[in-house]
Amino acid sequence: MQPLTGFRDFLPADCAERNYIFAKWREATRRYGFIEYDGPLLEELDLYKKKSGDEIVRQLYEFVDKGQRAVALRPEMTPTLARIIATNHRNFRKPLKWFSIPQVFRYERPQRGRLREHFQLNCDIIGESSAEADAELIALAIDVVRAFGFGANDFVVRISDREFWTELLKVEGVPPERWEEVLQTIDKSEREARTKTMERLGALAGPVFEILEKGGESTKLNEIIDNLRARGLSDFATVDVRIVRGLAYYTGVVFEIFDRAGKFRAIAGGGRYDQLIAQLSDNAVSLSALGFAMGDVVLGEMIHENASALRQLEVSVRSDHAIDIYVVIAKEERRAAALAVIQQLRDQGYGLDYPMTPTKVPRQFQTAEQLGAHTAILFGDEWPSVAVKNLATGEQRLIPHEELLTHLTANR
Amino acid sequence: MQPLTGFRDFLPADCAERNYIFAKWREATRRYGFIEYDGPLLEELDLYKKKSGDEIVRQLYEFVDKGQRAVALRPEMTPTLARIIATNHRNFRKPLKWFSIPQVFRYERPQRGRLREHFQLNCDIIGESSAEADAELIALAIDVVRAFGFGANDFVVRISDREFWTELLKVEGVPPERWEEVLQTIDKSEREARTKTMERLGALAGPVFEILEKGGESTKLNEIIDNLRARGLSDFATVDVRIVRGLAYYTGVVFEIFDRAGKFRAIAGGGRYDQLIAQLSDNAVSLSALGFAMGDVVLGEMIHENASALRQLEVSVRSDHAIDIYVVIAKEERRAAALAVIQQLRDQGYGLDYPMTPTKVPRQFQTAEQLGAHTAILFGDEWPSVAVKNLATGEQRLIPHEELLTHLTANR
Numbered sequence: 137m138q139p140l141t142g143f144r145d146f147l148p149a150d151c152a153e154r155n156y157i158f159a160k161w162r163e164a165t166r167r168y169g170f171i172e173y174d175g176p177l178l179e180e181l182d183l184y185k186k187k188s189g190d191e192i193v194r195q196l197y198e199f200v201d202k203g204q205r206a207v208a209l210r211p212e213m214t215p216t217l218a219r220i221i222a223t224n225h226r227n228f229r230k231p232l233k234w235f236s237i238p239q240v241f242r243y244e245r246p247q248r249g250r251l252r253e254h255f256q257l258n259c260d261i262i263g264e265s266s267a268e269a270d271a272e273l274i275a276l277a278i279d280v281v282r283a284f285g286f287g288a289n290d291f292v293v294r295i296s297d298r299e300f301w302t303e304l305l306k307v308e309g310v311p312p313e314r315w316e317e318v319l320q321t322i323d324k325s326e327r328e329a330r331t332k333t334m335e336r337l338g339a340l341a342g343p344v345f346e347i348l349e350k351g352g353e354s355t356k357l358n359e360i361i362d363n364l365r366a367r368g369l370s371d372f373a374t375v376d377v378r379i380v381r382g383l384a385y386y387t388g389v390v391f392e393i394f395d396r397a398g399k400f401r402a403i404a405g406g407g408r409y410d411q412l413i414a415q416l417s418d419n420a421v422s423l424s425a426l427g428f429a430m431g432d433v434v435l436g437e438m439i440h441e442n443a444s445a446l447r448q449l450e451v452s453v454r455s456d457h458a459i460d461i462y463v464v465i466a467k468e469e470r471r472a473a474a475l476a477v478i479q480q481l482r483d484q485g486y487g488l489d490y491p492m493t494p495t496k497v498p499r500q501f502q503t504a505e506q507l508g509a510h511t512a513i514l515f516g517d518e519w520p521s522v523a524v525k526n527l528a529t530g531e532q533r534l535i536p537h538e539e540l541l542t543h544l545t546a547n548r
Numbered sequence: 549m550q551p552l553t554g555f556r557d558f559l560p561a562d563c564a565e566r567n568y569i570f571a572k573w574r575e576a577t578r579r580y581g582f583i584e585y586d587g588p589l590l591e592e593l594d595l596y597k598k599k600s601g602d603e604i605v606r607q608l609y610e611f612v613d614k615g616q617r618a619v620a621l622r623p624e625m626t627p628t629l630a631r632i633i634a635t636n637h638r639n640f641r642k643p644l645k646w647f648s649i650p651q652v653f654r655y656e657r658p659q660r661g662r663l664r665e666h667f668q669l670n671c672d673i674i675g676e677s678s679a680e681a682d683a684e685l686i687a688l689a690i691d692v693v694r695a696f697g698f699g700a701n702d703f704v705v706r707i708s709d710r711e712f713w714t715e716l717l718k719v720e721g722v723p724p725e726r727w728e729e730v731l732q733t734i735d736k737s738e739r740e741a742r743t744k745t746m747e748r749l750g751a752l753a754g755p756v757f758e759i760l761e762k763g764g765e766s767t768k769l770n771e772i773i774d775n776l777r778a779r780g781l782s783d784f785a786t787v788d789v790r791i792v793r794g795l796a797y798y799t800g801v802v803f804e805i806f807d808r809a810g811k812f813r814a815i816a817g818g819g820r821y822d823q824l825i826a827q828l829s830d831n832a833v834s835l836s837a838l839g840f841a842m843g844d845v846v847l848g849e850m851i852h853e854n855a856s857a858l859r860q861l862e863v864s865v866r867s868d869h870a871i872d873i874y875v876v877i878a879k880e881e882r883r884a885a886a887l888a889v890i891q892q893l894r895d896q897g898y899g900l901d902y903p904m905t906p907t908k909v910p911r912q913f914q915t916a917e918q919l920g921a922h923t924a925i926l927f928g929d930e931w932p933s934v935a936v937k938n939l940a941t942g943e944q945r946l947i948p949h950e951e952l953l954t955h956l957t958a959n960r
Contacts, residue, residue, distance in 0.1 A: 140591065171564075177555075201655065243613065243614045253590075272904060457583050472778040475775065475778040485579065492676050492678055492681050
């Protein structure tokens with residue numbers, strides 16, 4: 137009688153919270169001119185093999201369907217987006233600014249901030265290679281988090297550039313087939329014992345730790361910071377070469393967003409993947425691309441630990457569930473007349489409820505308040521007039537039922 | 549490079565159409581006081597075995613996960629809802645009015661109106677056994693379809709009662725273990741050759757066809773029609789004993805919605821399932837329940853073949869994708885100043901785009917129109933003033949940049 141481990145039931149309060157997060161995501165992306173797309177939840181297994189990196193492939197929900205196809209529940213959205221773009225890009229003016237809110241799945245040990253499913257905001261810019269696009273995307277990521285009521289004291293975007301590291305690997309003569317492994321090691325270095333990282337890096341340990349400790353200089357990253365400064369957003373961002381990202385397909389600027397206090401996992405992460413569309417299309421289509429993903433789980437945890445962000449969420453959840461009007465049926469012989477009015481008011485867009493069985497009047501008023509109604513309309517002895525009660529002030533007026541709609545509209 | 553057969557990519561135009569359908573669904577259910585919930589996309593296989601009926605079990609996307617659990621992608625929402633209710637019902641005042649918009653999956657041959665995945669509006673009333681609840685649910689189903697611009701000439705709800713048939717089976721002495729099979733045969737009788745149905749029914753063919761032909765009388769169904777008449781909705785409904793529904797768990801009133809012209813599959817279907825929650829909870833919880841589901845695929849096809857419904861959809865899709873303002877950067881040395889203003893306007897909630905690379909001015913105005921902007925703001929030689937152009941009227945004014953926000957807000 138429980139959901140599978142790592143999966144969530146969304147009871148109405150949870151669902152309203154999720155809808156609040158989705159609404160804020162949509163509202164912030166809309167301000168940046170992004171439009172929404174989606175793809176299938178199930179894709180051919182091949183789409184993820186080798187493109188997404190070993191860790192993701194190990195964690196796939198994969199199976200063979202009744203038609204003998206090897207398929208997988210999507211573990212991330214970027215391969216689907218690259219597939220859709222490679223097939224359809226000719227119908228769209230570049231650059232594309234697209235977003236999606238997919239549910240994604242990974243079989244891993246459930247823990248705080250990490251389940252077997254979660255929802256992700258994915259925002260991508262396709263067909264724009266300039267650093268202005270990196271800055272625009274990072275500005276959007278910042279504004280998405282700001283939309284929940286967080287400020288520069290609450291979170292920071294750490295920005296890096298994979299080229300910065302791949303240049304070093306070239307200079308050090310590391311063969312390209314080893315790059316991914318070295319980058320993964322650098323990516324994990326923050327969360328791993330220094331001795332273990334040094335052991336993995338071998339001869340590279342010296343130059344890598346020198347950069348990790350003194351930081352790095354990059355014209356491109358300075359340009360992005362300057363751009364964010366022009367927007368008034370530089371307080372939200374910092375250059376940090378330790379950021380590498382775990383996915384195999386990143387090629388350039390990468391970034392992650394963290395809470396300043398360091399209590400949570402990354403809130404969001406992303407970067408450039410200029411080769412992925414070409415790889416997936418066997419070089420039929422080549423388009424530069426960059427994007428980020430932000431999950432609902434860590435974000436939700438952060439909101440719950442920030443008083444003002446939580447207040448903002450709670451106000452929205454309450455109003456999401458509130459009805460406008462409760463119809464009180466005091467006399468059962470008025471039920472048919474009440475139904476006619478109920479229909480008329482719903483047709484006008486009012487959210488409205490009423491008792492489906494004979495119920496004592498005080499109990500009906502109690503239900504009206506529990507449902508968050510601002511108005512009760514009472515059908516009783518006063519018919520053909522009805523009593524209209526303002527549930528906030530307690531003020532009550534008798535209105536002939538034919539004038540009810542005009543009365544309510546005037547006081548809306 | 550294609551999605552799996554029977555699965556859909558949602559390019560932005562498709563996604564906007566889907567969002568329009570979802571928004572109308574949410575808006576109509578809200579008017580009836582329904583609140584949203586959701587459940588996991590993946591459930592234990594056992595949840596569907598025997599509860600949903602043979603046809604659904606044959607069509608399951610089922611597999612064994614990396615933890616050796618037999619699991620399935622949800623083929624329908626009702627078993628998940630019953631599971632959630634059985635576990636959590638004590639925390640909620642009855643009756644519950646809950647809705648959800650799950651994506652559901654069935655492995656069957658893709659055809660018109662039927663894919664391997666689709667989205668469904670599911671609306672359920674839990675804990676109310678009176679016929680008023682059946683009427684309220686059917687009224688909601690009618691109003692959901694009306695919300696898309698359809699009228700009583702476009703669609704009809706056909707209402708029946710399974711008890712009507714099970715009474716006959718009792719009288720005829722049919723053993724309960726054969727009921728489901730007989731009900732399935734009656735359900736299919738409209739779409740099957742009469743001789744085949746008669747053969748399947750055997751000795752029951754006589755009494756069954758008598759009822760199918762002359763119709764049936766039912767106090768409960770008359771009560772529901774009277775209730776719909778009080779709401780002014782009786783033109784949308786008819787009693788039709790041929791409706792039985794394919795799922796095993798229905799126990800009472802059942803209904804389906806069809807287009808009047810008979811061109812499409814059922815738009816929606818549902819009914820009472822008063823035993824399911826008890827069955828799933830091994831009789832720990834017993835709650836009467838009823839609900840319906842409406843899919844996005846048939847509904848979408850119907851909208852596309854109805855001129856006024858389609859116009860309503862297109863207006864919504866266009867406004868969904870339109871930005872408010874396009875910032876034209878005529879001089880690259882004004883880019884930093886433009887970025888500051890862009891951020892300021894986005895912070896105020898404006899949907900806004902701008903050229904990420906140096907672009908000829910006429911081309912920028914062309915983009916502004918393609919993106920649906922109503923206003924262009926030009927950063928050029930006039931700095932520290934900017935030119936504000938109304939893209940509908942062509943009217944243009946020079947505004948000092950510090951006054952821009954006040955000017956736009958006043959003209960919003």
